[in-house]
Amino acid sequence: MVAKKIVFANQKGGVGKTTTSVNLGAYLADAGKKVLLIDFDPQGNMTSAVGADDELDGIYEVISGDVSLFEAVQKTPVDNLFIVGSNINLAGANVELSHVQGNEYYLKKQLDQVVHEWDYIIIDCPPSLGILTLNGLVAADFVIVPLQCEYFALEGLSMLMKTIKNIQKNLNRDLSLLGIVFTMYDARTRLANDVVSEVVGYFKEKVFSSYIPRNIRLSEAPSHGLPINLYDPRCAGAVSYKKLAKEVVERV
Numbered sequence: 001m002v003a004k005k006i007v008f009a010n011q012k013g014g015v016g017k018t019t020t021s022v023n024l025g026a027y028l029a030d031a032g033k034k035v036l037l038i039d040f041d042p043q044g045n046m047t048s049a050v051g052a053d054d055e056l057d058g059i060y061e062v063i064s065g066d067v068s069l070f071e072a073v074q075k076t077p078v079d080n081l082f083i084v085g086s087n088i089n090l091a092g093a094n095v096e097l098s099h100v101q102g103n104e105y106y107l108k109k110q111l112d113q114v115v116h117e118w119d120y121i122i123i124d125c126p127p128s129l130g131i132l133t134l135n136g137l138v139a140a141d142f143v144i145v146p147l148q149c150e151y152f153a154l155e156g157l158s159m160l161m162k163t164i165k166n167i168q169k170n171l172n173r174d175l176s177l178l179g180i181v182f183t184m185y186d187a188r189t190r191l192a193n194d195v196v197s198e199v200v201g202y203f204k205e206k207v208f209s210s211y212i213p214r215n216i217r218l219s220e221a222p223s224h225g226l227p228i229n230l231y232d233p234r235c236a237g238a239v240s241y242k243k244l245a246k247e248v249v250e251r252v
Helices: 017-030 045-049 059-063 088-096 103-112 131-139 151-170 190-206 216-224 236-251
Strands: 004-008 035-039 073-075 081-084 120-124 142-148 176-183
Touching: 004 017, 004 131, 017 035, 017 045, 017 081, 017 120, 017 142, 017 176, 017 216, 017 236, 035 045, 045 216, 059 088, 059 103, 088 131, 103 131, 131 151, 142 151, 151 176, 151 190, 176 190, 176 236, 216 236
Parallel strands: 004 120, 004 142, 035 081, 035 120, 142 176
Antiparallel strands: 073 081
């Protein structure tokens, strides 16, 4: 097997990027796939969302050459789901890598060594278009864009698409847009439906048919260190993420 590498990217914060990457990984693992999460965000939210230890060696120590990627892998509460965690040390990589030639390939070099060990590698990037997100996009085969159903989300989307096109042209010709997933969707609001209509009208089949609703259980789960499939598998958010995982498998 060769891992399908999926990066989650959006320069806007608070769009459900980490929630989506964690829960997609959890449901892929539930389906019997061997999944590795890579927390490439210095905030370490993905790490805490699966109850991993942010004081152990993580992705910063891996790209720094202190440990191998295998040595940094931690188990999670979900069978078949593993993580290489993150902590605030990763924030220093923004400065340390900025003057290094070929700095956009650091993550790719590490993942290329382990692609035969996993079915999926899922990368969560910070809410910016800096060097860390660039590394994620260069390392991946596919990009998923979580999009909150609000007006300002549309403004950032065009900038992100330009960045993706530039990377496809200059740094990673294998990168493709797997899809856009709507998050925090509330069918009762006119704005949410207007945003959906506009994005679907432009991106058409690139928009996933599984919309992730606003759901309090999804918000609660990370504080317990559990993905939603373990915290509350019957809630509306869990049902939506299970459907999304099925769509992702079909698309890749």
